Amino acid sequence: MRVSSIRKFFGILGPGLISAVSGLEITNIGAFSYVGAAYGYKLLWVIIFASSIMALLQQLAVHVSVYTREGLVTEMKKIVGKEVTLLLIALLILANIVTLEINLIGVTFTLQQLVSVPWVLGLVSISLIVLAISLQKEYRYLERILTIMSLVLSVYIVVMFLHIIENPVEVGEIFWSITVPPNVEFKELFMDILAIFGAAAAPYALIFQSSSVIMKGMRFEDVPEEFLDILTGLIFATFASISIAVVAAAYVPSNASSIYDIILALRALGPYAIILFSIGVFASSILAIEAIILCNAYIVYEYRYLTLSLGDVVRSKLYSIVSFITVVLSAIFAFIHVYLRGNSGFVSLVKDSSILISFTSWVPALMIVVLYWKIGEEASSFVKIVSSLIVGGLIAINLAGIIALIGL
Amino acid sequence: MIIDVGLLVKVFIYIVGGIMPLVYNYYFVKRKVAIETENTKEVSKEVTQNTVESKPPKNAPVEPITISNTLSLQYIHDQESITKGTPTPLYVLLVIDQNTMNDPEALNKVISDVPKIVGSFENSSAKEQG
Numbered sequence: 001m002r003v004s005s006i007r008k009f010f011g012i013l014g015p016g017l018i019s020a021v022s023g024l025e026i027t028n029i030g031a032f033s034y035v036g037a038a039y040g041y042k043l044l045w046v047i048i049f050a051s052s053i054m055a056l057l058q059q060l061a062v063h064v065s066v067y068t069r070e071g072l073v074t075e076m077k078k079i080v081g082k083e084v085t086l087l088l089i090a091l092l093i094l095a096n097i098v099t100l101e102i103n104l105i106g107v108t109f110t111l112q113q114l115v116s117v118p119w120v121l122g123l124v125s126i127s128l129i130v131l132a133i134s135l136q137k138e139y140r141y142l143e144r145i146l147t148i149m150s151l152v153l154s155v156y157i158v159v160m161f162l163h164i165i166e167n168p169v170e171v172g173e174i175f176w177s178i179t180v181p182p183n184v185e186f187k188e189l190f191m192d193i194l195a196i197f198g199a200a201a202a203p204y205a206l207i208f209q210s211s212s213v214i215m216k217g218m219r220f221e222d223v224p225e226e227f228l229d230i231l232t233g234l235i236f237a238t239f240a241s242i243s244i245a246v247v248a249a250a251y252v253p254s255n256a257s258s259i260y261d262i263i264l265a266l267r268a269l270g271p272y273a274i275i276l277f278s279i280g281v282f283a284s285s286i287l288a289i290e291a292i293i294l295c296n297a298y299i300v301y302e303y304r305y306l307t308l309s310l311g312d313v314v315r316s317k318l319y320s321i322v323s324f325i326t327v328v329l330s331a332i333f334a335f336i337h338v339y340l341r342g343n344s345g346f347v348s349l350v351k352d353s354s355i356l357i358s359f360t361s362w363v364p365a366l367m368i369v370v371l372y373w374k375i376g377e378e379a380s381s382f383v384k385i386v387s388s389l390i391v392g393g394l395i396a397i398n399l400a401g402i403i404a405l406i407g408l
Numbered sequence: 409m410i411i412d413v414g415l416l417v418k419v420f421i422y423i424v425g426g427i428m429p430l431v432y433n434y435y436f437v438k439r440k441v442a443i444e445t446e447n448t449k450e451v452s453k454e455v456t457q458n459t460v461e462s463k464p465p466k467n468a469p470v471e472p473i474t475i476s477n478t479l480s481l482q483y484i485h486d487q488e489s490i491t492k493g494t495p496t497p498l499y500v501l502l503v504i505d506q507n508t509m510n511d512p513e514a515l516n517k518v519i520s521d522v523p524k525i526v527g528s529f530e531n532s533s534a535k536e537q538g
Contacts, residue, residue, distance in 0.1 A: 045422060052426035059433050181418045221445065224438040231430065380436040386429045393425075 024153050024240055025288040026106025026281055027099060027357070030350030031199035032241050033265055035192055036248030037256045041177035042184050046193050047241050050200035053390055055234040057365050060387060061206050062226050064371040065213035067378055072210050072367050073302040079370060088363050089299050093326075095203045095360035096292045100330040102353035103285040103292075104130075105338060109259045109346050114278045119338065127331040130286060134293045134323040137314050143290075149283035152276045153240075159268050160243040163250050174246060194401045195351050197394075198358030200241070204295035206364040211298060211310060257345030297322040359402060362394040451528070500526065 035043045061072070068075050076085045108122035117125075133142065164171055218226065247265040248256075256262060266273035297319040298310060304318070313319055341348055369387045372379050500522055508514045 049422055049426045052430055056430050056433065059430065063433075063437065180415070181422055183415070221441050224434065224441055227434045227437060231434065234430070378440070380433060383429050383433050383436070386425060390425060 024150070024244075024280075025103055025284045026110075027102050027199045027350060027354055028241060029153075029244055029281065030102075030106065030262060030347060031195050031354045032244040033248040033252055033262045034256060034347050034351065035196060036245030036265075037252035037254050037261070038192070039184075039189070040249045041174055041246070042182050043189070043192070043196065044174065044177045044242055044245055045179075045181045046196045047200065047245060048178060048238055050197045051234055051238045051241065053394075054200055054202070054205075055230050056383075056387065056390070057206055057368055058209050058230050059227050060368045060372045060383070061209040061364075062213050062218070062223060062230070063379070064368060064375060065210040066218050066220055066223055067375045068371065069214060071214065071302045072207065072364070072371065073299055075371050075374075076367050077303070079374065085303065088367060089303055091360045091363045092203055092207075092299060093296050095201075095357050095363070096296050097326060097330050097333060098353050098356045098360075099202070099204070100289050100292045100326065101333040101337060102350060103289050104330055104334045105346070105349055106259075107282055107285045108334075110278050110281050113259050113263070114274060120335075123331060123334055123338075127327055127334075130289045130293070131323065131327040133286070134290055134327070135320055137319070143287065146283040146287050149279055150287060151280075153280035153284060155266060155269060155276050155280070156243045156247055157240060159247045159266055162268055163247060167250075174242075178242070190397075190404065191351070191355060191401065194358045194397065195354035197397075198354035198356070198361060199350075201357055201361035203357070203361055203364045204292050206368060207295050207299060208291065215309060257347050259346040262346070293323045293326050296326045355401065355405070359398050362391060362398060365391050365394060451525075 032047065035046075064072075064075075073085060073089060076088065080088075104123060104126055107126050108119050111117050111122045111126070112119050164174075213226075244265070248262070250265075251267050252261055252265045256264075263274055263277045266277055269276060294310070294314070297316075298313050300322050301313045301316060301318055305312075337349060337352065341352070369391045372387060373384055502518060502522070504515065504518060508518060
């Protein structure tokens with residue numbers, strides 16, 4: 001292999017791995033650890049399937065934004081009117097608040113596990129810290145530090161390799177489970193499959209994908225390269241997610257409930273496991289929380305002022321108001337959620353939140369697919385049909401989930 | 409040999425609904441970009457071939473260009489707006505230097521070449537759409 005090829009390989013590997021690992025937050029770690037512990041390798045294919053759908057929606061968000069040169073909210077207002085758009089963005093904000101809430105709980109419980117801080121005190125402290133960071137407005141330096149800190153979560157990949165070296169026969173089993181969906185009773189696992197979809201969805205990521213395209217002034221000829229980046233990101237993110245499920249299948253008890261049980265996945269690292277887990281979860285969750293706050297402010301601002309610049313949003317007074325409301329609501333949700341669930345453990349909380357996120361994950365997906373149909377001949381007919389079926393399927397399974405949840 | 413139809417359906421949905429559209433979409437856009445780049449090259453070539461050069465008159469002073477007025481020629485060409493389905497006007501912007509402006513013969517040639525360039529552009533667009 002030539003030196004330039006090696007450089008090119010590491011040029012892709014580095015940023016891909018960094019974005020995949022720093023993109024892992026407590027929702028992914030909790031949900032994938034749970035499915036790995038409870039079902040072994042049986043649901044690995046769902047993680048790949050859900051991540052692929054998410055990546056396709058990201059591609060469509062890029063294509064649509066390059067073509068329309070306007071944000072998703074602005075375009076939707078033109079198509080479905082102000083009132084329907086308001087309803088859609090309310091659902092999107094709800095999904096973001098639920099994601100933020102479970103991240104607050106995750107960091108709080110990890111802190112409790114590490115230094116025995118009462119969870120109420122932990123929750124209030126973490127909420128105040130994230131609010132202070134977001135009101136600071138300029139936190140690029142901190143963002144870099146947190147991204148570097150979140151890289152310790154790559155220990156999941158290391159532990160997976162250690163496990164595979166010790167048990168080489170399992171490579172075939174993992175590969176087979178990923179390639180061919182194993183026979184499972186869908187009715188029994190329905191809610192857990194929804195939880196995986198919710199964990200993989202990250203609705204806020206689609207909004208950022210669209211805004212970054214517009215802000216960068218991306219041209220149509222740059223789109224294939226962006227698609228390639230999305231594909232690379234998908235490979236690395238899936239690899240990181242699969243590694244969590246695999247190590248959980250190996251080391252986490254099948255009836256896992258607490259955050260301690262989830263940390264057991266890293267038991268191969270001995271006393272360092274809890275420290276590395278805490279650092280990684282703290283950093284990646286704070287990054288996710290700040291991104292979610294910004295996303296909420298962005299969509300509210302775009303709905304009111306038709307902006308295209310994140311800079312305008314951050315400088316506005318509305319940003320501070322939305323940040324404050326988002327954090328306060330999330331903290332209240334977190335209190336209520338933990339109180340209602342009593343002592344049932346962190347895993348139940350993650351499952352609840354992932355299912356709730358899944359219920360609203362179809363909103364940005366629907367917005368993007370509607371806009372993709374509007375760009376006419378520029379869009380592929382095959383992708384139009386497949387993406388419509390995907391969104392239709394998402395809406396149908398989430399409706400079925402809501403019906404099952406309320407016991408109809 | 410018994411074929412597990414349920415498993416085949418699952419694998420089909422898994423591939424067609426998951427990985428395939430992603431990869432297909434990448435190649436679809438890549439092909440579109442390649443076609444667009446090729447068309448742009450052809451049009452640029454056409455424009456270059458029809459560039460008119462004129463010699464500057466001796467001792468003529470060179471003055472900066474000031475656009476004092478604009479004139480747009482509306483042409484109902486064959487490309488339809490994707491949003492409204494209505495014909496879109498094609499605007500042609502001629503950049504003419506001062507020397508050509510002062511040379512009636514050269515100026516006449518520039519203007520008379522416009523329909524040829526537009527025709528060539530529209531032919532390539534029609535080929536792409538066809």
